[in-house]
Amino acid sequence: xxxxxxxxxxxxxxLGRRRxxxxxxxxxxxxxxxxxxxxxxxxxxxxxxDLLGGLALATMVPIxxxxxxxxxxxxEIDDGSVVYLLSKPVKRxxxxxxxxxxxIAVTMVFSALPTFIAGFILNGxxxxxxxxxxxxxxxxxxxxxxxxxxxxxxxxxxxxxGLVYALVWEALFGSLVPGARTLSVQQWSLAVAExxxxxxxxxxDVGLTTATVLLALVTVLATWYAGQKLRSLTLAGEx
Amino acid sequence: xxxLQIDHVSRWFGNVVAVNDITMTIGPGVTGLLGPNxxxxxxxxxxxGGFLAPSNGTVTLDGQPVWRNEAIYKQxxxxxxxxxxxxxxxxxxxxxxxxxxxxxxxxxAQKALATVEMEYAQDRKIQTYSKGMRQRVKMxxxxxxxxSLLLLDEPFNGMDPRQRMQLMDLLRRMGDxxxxxxxxxxxxxxxxxxxxxxxxxxxxxxxxxGDFRKIRRLMTDRPHRYLxxxxxxxxxxxALIADPSTSGIEVDLAEGALHIQAVxxxxxxxxxxxxxxxxxxxxxxxSPSDESLESVFSxxxxx
Numbered sequence: 001x002x003x004x005x006x007x008x009x010x011x012x013x014x015l016g017r018r019r020x021x022x023x024x025x026x027x028x029x030x031x032x033x034x035x036x037x038x039x040x041x042x043x044x045x046x047x048x049x050d051l052l053g054g055l056a057l058a059t060m061v062p063i064x065x066x067x068x069x070x071x072x073x074x075x076e077i078d079d080g081s082v083v084y085l086l087s088k089p090v091k092r093x094x095x096x097x098x099x100x101x102x103x104i105a106v107t108m109v110f111s112a113l114p115t116f117i118a119g120f121i122l123n124g125x126x127x128x129x130x131x132x133x134x135x136x137x138x139x140x141x142x143x144x145x146x147x148x149x150x151x152x153x154x155x156x157x158x159x160x161x162g163l164v165y166a167l168v169w170e171a172l173f174g175s176l177v178p179g180a181r182t183l184s185v186q187q188w189s190l191a192v193a194e195x196x197x198x199x200x201x202x203x204x205d206v207g208l209t210t211a212t213v214l215l216a217l218v219t220v221l222a223t224w225y226a227g228q229k230l231r232s233l234t235l236a237g238e239x
Numbered sequence: 240x241x242x243l244q245i246d247h248v249s250r251w252f253g254n255v256v257a258v259n260d261i262t263m264t265i266g267p268g269v270t271g272l273l274g275p276n277x278x279x280x281x282x283x284x285x286x287x288g289g290f291l292a293p294s295n296g297t298v299t300l301d302g303q304p305v306w307r308n309e310a311i312y313k314q315x316x317x318x319x320x321x322x323x324x325x326x327x328x329x330x331x332x333x334x335x336x337x338x339x340x341x342x343x344x345x346x347x348a349q350k351a352l353a354t355v356e357m358e359y360a361q362d363r364k365i366q367t368y369s370k371g372m373r374q375r376v377k378m379x380x381x382x383x384x385x386x387s388l389l390l391l392d393e394p395f396n397g398m399d400p401r402q403r404m405q406l407m408d409l410l411r412r413m414g415d416x417x418x419x420x421x422x423x424x425x426x427x428x429x430x431x432x433x434x435x436x437x438x439x440x441x442x443x444x445x446x447x448x449g450d451f452r453k454i455r456r457l458m459t460d461r462p463h464r465y466l467x468x469x470x471x472x473x474x475x476x477x478a479l480i481a482d483p484s485t486s487g488i489e490v491d492l493a494e495g496a497l498h499i500q501a502v503x504x505x506x507x508x509x510x511x512x513x514x515x516x517x518x519x520x521x522x523x524x525x526s527p528s529d530e531s532l533e534s535v536f537s538x539x540x541x542x
Contacts, residue, residue, distance in 0.1 A: 005339040009325060016327045079323035084380060086290065087317045088340035089309050231307055235290040235319075 027114030034118035048122035062166030069148025093227035103145035136193035248296035269414035271434030316381030370397035
């Protein structure tokens with residue numbers, strides 16, 4: 001199911017270009033803000049939770065997910081170089097699964113790790129807040145990577161759609177319309193975080209069971225469908 | 240022995256028909272797929288390579304369907320027309336990756352790089368390569384698993400004459416070894432020099448098929464028109480019209496040029512420089528004025 005050559009090519013494509021700069025900029029910003037907040041306001045659990053929930057989990061994780069998920073396959077399909085993967089006796093689902101693993105790993109490194117660092121800076125993991133949001137970021141990384149990898153496989157405008165989903169649906173719509181939150185990766189991952197923190201600081205609109213089932217369902221379905229789409233991917237000529 | 244069978248294949252995009260009910264059999268040896276730009280060659284090659292589903296009909300390789308069948312790539316090597324190819328890798332890394340995807344190692348990659356004579360630049364990044372070098376690395380990536388069918392989409396585009404000759408030698412060798420080699424081109428001379436057998440596609444239809452010489456005759460027997468400028472147009476015209484290879488010459492005073500109608504293409508192209516030299520006339524411009532492929536093909540299709 002996992003092909004090391006596909007993984008190597010994907011890593012190098014993801015981390016070699018300007019993408020790496022964008023991937024690095026957001027986490028850096030989060031850490032800088034955390035240092036500033038800690039320096040100006042001191043350690044405060046509520047502030048830590050607000051910042052990690054509002055900035056890290058609601059904004060940074062999905063954006064990193066978009067960049068890593070769509071970037072793991074979108075540019076290759078766009079410029080046609082994917083033909084070198086497709087003209088090999090390698091099963092299409094293997095290509096997708098491998099790219100998913102890479103996208104998950106990259107999303108985790110560039111979102112969960114900085115979330116953990118920022119959390120520690122903000123309140124030294126008081127009330128398990130840093131760990132809780134890190135777990136949420138880890139869980140969300142899996143679902144986002146799968147969703148956006150699918151998007152990168154089916155659409156040439158994956159980054160735009162991905163950002164619209166991440167920023168409009170997850171960040172904006174989710175905070176205004178309560179119903180929308182139930183269908184939000186962010187809320188599902190918060191449900192897991194809520195269990196980890198165990199206090200009042202981290203809460204989710206979705207129950208843990210529902211959240212886990214939905215997370216697993218979205219990840220599996222998105223990955224399966226991306227594999228199917230890749231099997232029938234059409235490389236039209238330039239004529 | 241590998242045979243690619245295209246059976247009543249059509250492909251349309253929306254209501255545009257790109258390939259219209261084509262049936263052909265591509266066997267061992269070098270086959271040229273000839274047609275003007277936009278004739279449907281790339282669409283056809285994409286269907287042969289399993290990257291596009293036919294809207295109608297089937298493409299099979301020794302009886303096995305090509306579409307949605309990854310295992311078929313053990314036998315197929317593909318040289319796409321598009322340039323993009325993991326530019327951030329070195330040539331060697333790229334070919335090694337292609338070898339690994341076939342379950343092979345660095346040794347196979349090295350052999351393929353040697354075949355295309357790219358060892359000297361194998362450790363440079365692909366983004367620094369010229370078009371001809373890219374083409375050769377693509378070729379290495381297609382040869383790495385020793386395929387029995389090789390599909391090349393406009394492989395000579397952007398190559399200089401020396402690289403072109405090298406690649407032609409290589410493809411000829413592959414054909415001699417009994418591989419099935421199919422390449423597309425919109426340039427008659429390329430096909431003439433290389434292919435044993437040609438398939439002509441015009442406007443999505445299969446226009447002609449067969450031995451090159453037969454088709455060549457159809458093409459060259461038609462009248463050719465040339466525009467020629469020289470240091471003494473009238474003297475040149477007088478000398479040329481005496482030869483049966485020309486059927487008409489117009490002295491265009493406004494243009495300062497000769498419009499020559501040649502009926503025997505081969506003879507005329509040999510005659511012109513000789514006559515000019517013998518009469519001490521300098522040739523300034525010699526350009527075919529209706530050599531556009533469309534005119535050649537419309538002639539072919541009408542024939």
